[in-house]
Amino acid sequence: MPAPTFLSHIQSRVRVEHVFFAILIVALILRFAFLDLKLFHHDEAIHAWFSYQLLTQGTYIYDPVYHGPFLYYVTAGMFALFGDSDLVGRILPCIFGTALIPLVYCLYRMGYLSGKTAIIAGIFVAIAPEMIYFSRFLRNDVFVVFFSLLIVVAFLAWIQKGKWYYLLLAGIAAALGMCSKENMPIILVTFGLFFLYLVWSRKITLPERWLRDVILAVAVFFGVIFLFYSSFGAHPEVIFTAGPSAIEHWLNMHNQQRIGGPPYYYLLLFVLYELPVLLFAIAGVILYLRRPCGKKQVTTEEILPEISDAEFFESDGETVSGPAPPVPVPEKKNPIRDLFRRPEPPVALNRQEEFIRFAIYWTIMACLTYAYIGEKVPWLSLHQLVPMIFVAAYALSFAGKYTKPLMVLACAFLLVVTFHVAYTPADIAEPIVQVQNSEDLVELMAAIDASEKVAISSDQGWPFTWYYRGDGWDKISYYGRKISQDSVLAGDFDIIMTHDDDSYESLPGYEKKTIRLSYWIDGAATGNDPGWFWYYVTRDGKIGSINTDVFTKNSSA
Known part of the structure; x- marks a missing residue:
């Protein structure tokens, strides 16, 4: 036929x-x-x-x-x-x-x-x-x-x-x-x-x-x-x-x-x-x-x-x-x-x-x-x-x-x-995301899961409140603000998190890393600024973010 x-x-x-x-x-x-x-x-x-x-x-x-x-x-x-x-x-x-x-x-x-x-x-x-x-x-x-x-x-x-x-x-x-x-x-x-x-x-x-x-x-x-x-x-x-x-x-x-x-x-x-x-x-x-x-x-x-x-x-x-x-x-x-x-x-x-x-x-x-x-x-x-x-x-x-x-x-x-x-399993410079939790948190939460004691020395409780609901919150000490360096060190935490705008310069025995907590597209932030036409084609633009400093205890400490 x-x-x-x-x-x-x-x-x-x-x-x-x-x-x-x-x-x-x-x-x-x-x-x-x-x-x-x-x-x-x-x-x-x-x-x-x-x-x-x-x-x-x-x-x-x-x-x-x-x-x-x-x-x-x-x-x-x-x-x-x-x-x-x-x-x-x-x-x-x-x-x-x-x-x-x-x-x-x-x-x-x-x-x-x-x-x-x-x-x-x-x-x-x-x-x-x-x-x-x-x-x-x-x-x-x-x-x-x-x-x-x-x-x-x-x-x-x-x-x-x-x-x-x-x-x-x-x-x-x-x-x-x-x-x-x-x-x-x-x-x-x-x-x-x-x-x-x-x-x-x-x-x-x-x-x-x-x-x-x-x-x-x-x-x-x-x-x-x-x-x-x-x-x-x-x-x-x-x-x-x-x-x-x-x-x-x-x-x-x-x-x-x-x-x-x-x-x-x-x-x-x-x-x-x-x-x-x-x-x-x-x-x-x-x-x-x-x-x-x-x-x-x-x-x-x-x-x-x-x-x-x-x-x-x-x-x-x-x-x-x-x-x-x-x-x-x-x-x-x-x-x-x-x-x-x-x-x-x-x-x-x-x-x-x-x-x-x-x-x-x-x-x-x-x-x-x-x-x-x-x-x-x-x-x-x-x-x-x-x-x-x-x-x-x-x-x-x-x-x-x-x-x-x-x-x-x-x-x-x-x-x-x-x-x-x-x-796209990554942070994208798109207005549709509004204020999206960053994919950087995936690695952080894997480290939290492997830890016994974690401190949040800031007011950045979300999205951890959801992800560590119930018994999962038992390992987390949430202070709602930045506490003194001596106090946070006295807790002997495996991981300490603070807002990068109000953080510790360093903590003895800890490695410091700054990651995104949440992000959004922002013309005044960091990243490429290709202009509106190339942004429309490539979607490679600037990203603004709320960041957190993560202090992880040295394994040798």
């Missing part, structure tokens, strides 16, 4: 479901491979420590400095089931990060994404560097983006099918998002405004028993929040203080700009890590605004997906998934005004068009919100990246015969960056 005929035969049997299953496998591999290759980030060590304390001592009370309770309870549960370790601590973030892909598939099944757009979006979710990096990271943000998209999927299913349990699922997802991090109210307000637009424009019709469903979802929403924030009834008073304390703390952080940055901070991250997604998303907004608009009515039945299983793989590349679009009647319109125009009755919903409108709105609102917020940290880019991926996929669905080569180039870029930031 000739090769083209055989290839066509294989392609004709490939369904969208098969492609999504392959994407899911790739996503799992990229997230779970070498999961404990790098030490915990500074914040990861703190989150793991509080989860361990919850497991071993049953103590937890909400503190907005460390975000919501959901992470601590589920991580403590994982530690109880599988043991407390770096790898176990990162399993749930991996699962939630991977679970975004089935949600994309659900949007396709409900007709809100064409097969082609859904596949492209699924691929980007699977291999985007920031998605992978923070899916292998014990922080709250990957939970929040999962719950955010779950709200969207469950709400759309409720509108479409009218079943009460879909709105209940949306309420649970919203509650768990609220229990994860303090930025969830911003997301709910963003969604709520678009919902009001849909109702005002009569683009959706609420189910017949919508009031009953709303009351049930709201009751469950507040019930879940009460359970988590009250520490399952142990601290009911927190219910009345959690909101005000969170607002006060994060307003202070916004005004203080403890970790500040320019409004375009996240744009720089997207240029560094997600450049193809960013460029395609910009193109998607332009294409959407310039799309032909006519007066032909579209019924919900017309826009249900009748999708050829193999269309994404058509050899000519011209097929666009989904039903044949209605023939437009050209009409001169203002593209900005038309983006949110109120349609004339009778109104019918074109699901794919309306979802892309929502994705563009979500992207713009998220980008503006986090550009304004004073605290700039790399993991907040996830909340902007998820909707941006849908807009980028929409743009590529119009690429015709250029879809495949553009996707190859985009995937090559994303995978190269992913392998660099996620699988």
Whole structure:
């Protein structure tokens, strides 16, 4: 059989479901491979420590400095089931990060994404560097983006099918998002405004028993929040203080700009890590605004997906998934005004068009919100990246015969960056690491493991508090400050650690070595400064660090 005929035969049997299953496998591999290759980030060590304390001592009370309770309870549960370790601590973030892909598939099944757009979006979710990096990271943000998209999927299913349990699922997802991090109210307000637009424009019709469903979802929403924030009834008073304390703390952080940055901070991250997604998303907004608009009515039945299983793989590349679009009647319109125009009755919903409108709105609102917020940290880019991926996929669905080569180039870029930031077992000059514990500590902790008595003569307790939890801390004397030379020598320690800024010149009988404790990219620090272009190509830049002086007892002493 000739090769083209055989290839066509294989392609004709490939369904969208098969492609999504392959994407899911790739996503799992990229997230779970070498999961404990790098030490915990500074914040990861703190989150793991509080989860361990919850497991071993049953103590937890909400503190907005460390975000919501959901992470601590589920991580403590994982530690109880599988043991407390770096790898176990990162399993749930991996699962939630991977679970975004089935949600994309659900949007396709409900007709809100064409097969082609859904596949492209699924691929980007699977291999985007920031998605992978923070899916292998014990922080709250990957939970929040999962719950955010779950709200969207469950709400759309409720509108479409009218079943009460879909709105209940949306309420649970919203509650768990609220229990994860303090930025969830911003997301709910963003969604709520678009919902009001849909109702005002009569683009959706609420189910017949919508009031009953709303009351049930709201009751469950507040019930879940009460359970988590009250520490399952142990601290009911927190219910009345959690909101005000969170607002006060994060307003202070916004005004203080403890970790500040320019409004375009996240744009720089997207240029560094997600450049193809960013460029395609910009193109998607332009294409959407310039799309032909006519007066032909579209019924919900017309826009249900009748999708050829193999269309994404058509050899000519011209097929666009989904039903044949209605023939437009050209009409001169203002593209900005038309983006949110109120349609004339009778109104019918074109699901794919309306979802892309929502994705563009979500992207713009998220980008503006986090550009304004004073605290700039790399993991907040996830909340902007998820909707941006849908807009980028929409743009590529119009690429015709250029879809495949553009996707190859985009995937090559994303995978190269992913392998660099996620699988390099060394200190890297990348803003995505924020303040990462240095790999220099691996050798130090091996020496600590082989020692009997260790002193920390400074306030540098992290990440040792996590790595020597429980009985492991028995060998460590932590002073929380620098003590006198005579006192530290009197302890006859095998290893003595101090902050290099407030250290001992030397200690008799000890060898001194300075290593990094934690590090970050810093233009004013040590290392090469190749300029922005060569940095972008080589990623060889300057690294700032907090250092520790390590005094190791001479074996002959």
